Amino acid sequence: MSPLSIPGFEHLESRRLCLALCKELIEERNLNEFLENAFGWIGQAFGVGRICLVDYYEQTGYFDLLHFSGYPSDAVHQLGRRLEEMEVRRALSERLPYASTLNPHFWCIPLYFSQVLEAVLVLEGDRPIQAGPAQQEAAHILSRLLGVLMSSTRLAVNQKHQFDPADLRRARQIQVSFLPRQTPRCEICEVYGFNRSSATVGGDYFDYFQPGDDSLQCILADACGHGLAAALIMSNFRGLLQTRISAQEAPHQLFDSLNQDVHFDEDFIQYLTGIFLDYRATGRALSYLNAGHYEPLVFSRDGSCRTLPGGGPPLGMFKNSRYPLGQARLAPGDLVVLFTDGLVDVEGSRGAYFGVEGVGDAIRGSLEAPLPEIAETVLGRAQSFSDDRLDDDVTLLLMRV
Numbered sequence: 001m002s003p004l005s006i007p008g009f010e011h012l013e014s015r016r017l018c019l020a021l022c023k024e025l026i027e028e029r030n031l032n033e034f035l036e037n038a039f040g041w042i043g044q045a046f047g048v049g050r051i052c053l054v055d056y057y058e059q060t061g062y063f064d065l066l067h068f069s070g071y072p073s074d075a076v077h078q079l080g081r082r083l084e085e086m087e088v089r090r091a092l093s094e095r096l097p098y099a100s101t102l103n104p105h106f107w108c109i110p111l112y113f114s115q116v117l118e119a120v121l122v123l124e125g126d127r128p129i130q131a132g133p134a135q136q137e138a139a140h141i142l143s144r145l146l147g148v149l150m151s152s153t154r155l156a157v158n159q160k161h162q163f164d165p166a167d168l169r170r171a172r173q174i175q176v177s178f179l180p181r182q183t184p185r186c187e188i189c190e191v192y193g194f195n196r197s198s199a200t201v202g203g204d205y206f207d208y209f210q211p212g213d214d215s216l217q218c219i220l221a222d223a224c225g226h227g228l229a230a231a232l233i234m235s236n237f238r239g240l241l242q243t244r245i246s247a248q249e250a251p252h253q254l255f256d257s258l259n260q261d262v263h264f265d266e267d268f269i270q271y272l273t274g275i276f277l278d279y280r281a282t283g284r285a286l287s288y289l290n291a292g293h294y295e296p297l298v299f300s301r302d303g304s305c306r307t308l309p310g311g312g313p314p315l316g317m318f319k320n321s322r323y324p325l326g327q328a329r330l331a332p333g334d335l336v337v338l339f340t341d342g343l344v345d346v347e348g349s350r351g352a353y354f355g356v357e358g359v360g361d362a363i364r365g366s367l368e369a370p371l372p373e374i375a376e377t378v379l380g381r382a383q384s385f386s387d388d389r390l391d392d393d394v395t396l397l398l399m400r401v
Helices: 012-026 031-046 076-081 088-092 133-152 165-178 227-246 251-262 355-364 371-385
Strands: 050-057 062-069 106-113 116-124 190-196 204-212 215-223 272-280 285-291 297-299 305-307 326-329 335-339 394-400
Touching: 012 031, 012 133, 031 050, 031 062, 031 116, 031 133, 050 088, 062 076, 088 106, 088 116, 106 133, 116 133, 190 204, 190 215, 190 371, 204 227, 204 394, 215 227, 215 335, 215 394, 227 251, 227 272, 251 272, 251 285, 272 335, 297 355, 335 355, 355 371, 371 394
Parallel strands: none
Antiparallel strands: 050 062, 050 116, 106 116, 190 394, 204 215, 215 272, 272 285, 285 326, 297 305, 297 335, 335 394
């Protein structure tokens, strides 16, 4: 039999796609590497350059971005917000591919195994995708193959386990113990961090390090997902980070090394976004690394605000990612602001988001206040905006020269 005369596949494009995906599986790649290569073949088959995989958690009903290709390296938060626009929730009732009615440039392929929705593959084209017979056949291949693959990598996750609430509370106590118990006393700047978990356990983390009397380092990170899984990812990351910091790894190498550590060669995906700051009193020099996170904000005493641009993709998503070291100069009174998406993605009653603008407005009105008061003001504004409904982990880190 000719390799391209596969029974049941009438179109050459779908046969090539099937063979390419099977070849990737036969080469025993881990799930991360499989998706990186598979997205290239899928893009060719459908004539698109932007693809993302949205995971579905049956136990909680959450949809979460798992992997993406063709978007900017820091697109993880933007894509997370666009899940409603993609209409991924329609996949719970539809098994056939469908175009989003909110944005027809999105074409969704539900990935099922048996009766269970595992994930949704979302293709975004420059124009609405014309799904002819060949594309429909290719979509059928993807739905079955990727649905089985996703299910096989986490069979235990799809079982309806019952967790002891006491164990979860204890896990939260352990997680809280990982956060700094005291704000460091530092002559060159002041710093303050705040964390509130939406669940018993969560995936946000911040910490401080003082390599010398004239320097201060800060980390803020946000693991993908929610609840216990996100907490475990962050716990693992914290241990890896502490090891690197203790070894006094150079800042410009830190995220490159951590990305290799976090990128597991196993059949599951974990990733996290984060910001690392290294401030030196000499010349008021700030070095920073960004792994797919919101750009830090820097407020001057006069109320003006600038961002610190640059960075790479989330840690652990792509094996060979590189993270350039950014540089900035700070002036006396400058306030550096870091936050997680749980703050900016607070949703109001009319569907609007609190956003970076909401954070900025809250801070701008209280620039001269003590840092704990600034944090309290920001959180209060977010709670009022959402009618006291904060559905995600919220973390805020402030550093003032």
